[in-house]
Amino acid sequence: MSQNSELEISVGDLIPSPTTQYQAQTILGNGVYGVVIQCRNVTTDETVALKMIKSMENIDCAKEEEVTLQTMKALHSDRFNIVRFNESFTYKGHYCLVFEHLDMDLQKFKQISPGQHLQLKQIRPILQQLATSLEFLNSAGIIHADLKPDNIMLVDHVRKPLKVKVIDFGLAFDDPEEQIGDLLQPLWYRSPEVLYKEPFSGAIDVWSLGCIAAELSTGRPLFPASNENELMRQFAFAIRDPEHEGNFLPHAFWPRRWMEGRFMPG
Structure with missing residues (x-):
């Protein structure tokens, strides 16, 4: 074997x-x-x-x-x-x-889905379960630091459709201060705090979850950078205020109305 x-x-x-x-x-x-x-x-x-x-x-x-x-x-x-x-x-x-034993990861599930992306009625329960996982990790003082579609598994996509679990805690830790400046998180799901080697918290996992949510919806990675410099440029482009060219939104990468229209229950 x-x-x-x-x-x-x-x-x-x-x-x-x-x-x-x-x-x-x-x-x-x-x-x-x-x-x-x-x-x-x-x-x-x-x-x-x-x-x-x-x-x-x-x-x-x-x-x-x-x-x-x-x-x-x-x-x-x-x-x-x-x-x-x-x-x-x-x-x-x-x-x-x-x-x-679990069934298949989200990456594979996305690939076998029509158009290689999921519908909102599929994405919402998945995000709810993952938010529950991150809330638990936060209460336990644990940061996963490797959240990506490959590390999210469907339990049984036939008999228990859309039930998911988080796996692979090989890079998890409980003291972020000791990890500042370390290479953490897969590049496409890396948070600004980690990228710029700033102090961080369990919110970096929430950032990864946001990137995953967008990818499930569109079928494409939100920030498909090939290196950190390119990721910085993509971040800068994403937070540019479209109504005031050259300015940047200090509070969020996407307007609230955009998020509500796509992920919030109607």
Whole structure:
């Protein structure tokens, strides 16, 4: 199935944990730091997503992610559209995190939708659920810092249409002061505070959500920059006051009437 830092995982392989065994079924994703494997819990017959860290060098990062996951789990995060974390263990030197299995990410869902964008009747419930997630994270003092369509999953787009959950807390943190000046957030969803290396808060996740909302509606990224300088230029163009050429709106990127006409219930 996959060659993974000298560890080969094949279909049918049993991966033991302290509580059960997981039978490997298929690869869901393979990145630089880890591989995500769809597995069957042989004890409960539940399908799960097992995230296996490839390198020993990244175990500390995985353990930091687990601390965040455990903190959220103690606060019942699964009630707030956050992926459910089950357990962690080590398999042949590879740190493993086990999550509930989810269906597909928003990026893929958008691509299979007519015109590669969603209708407002689809966007509104998705945004409501994500706003609930961000409200929970804010109350827990956690900043996701990697919010993008790829990290928002549909639970089951057939049987539970439009029910979503936020995943991947590998870059999440709880002390923004320590992160000022660091490279945070994917470029297209990067907030002005982060871009200009200014003090920030959990509002940077709200900025990302706004960018995602516009993308779901139009089918295109709101700020499709190829680098930070281009992103700065796109920001400057977006906040220009159309009624007073050369002036800039200090309070918002889009007029309230524009937002109300597109996203607010009529």
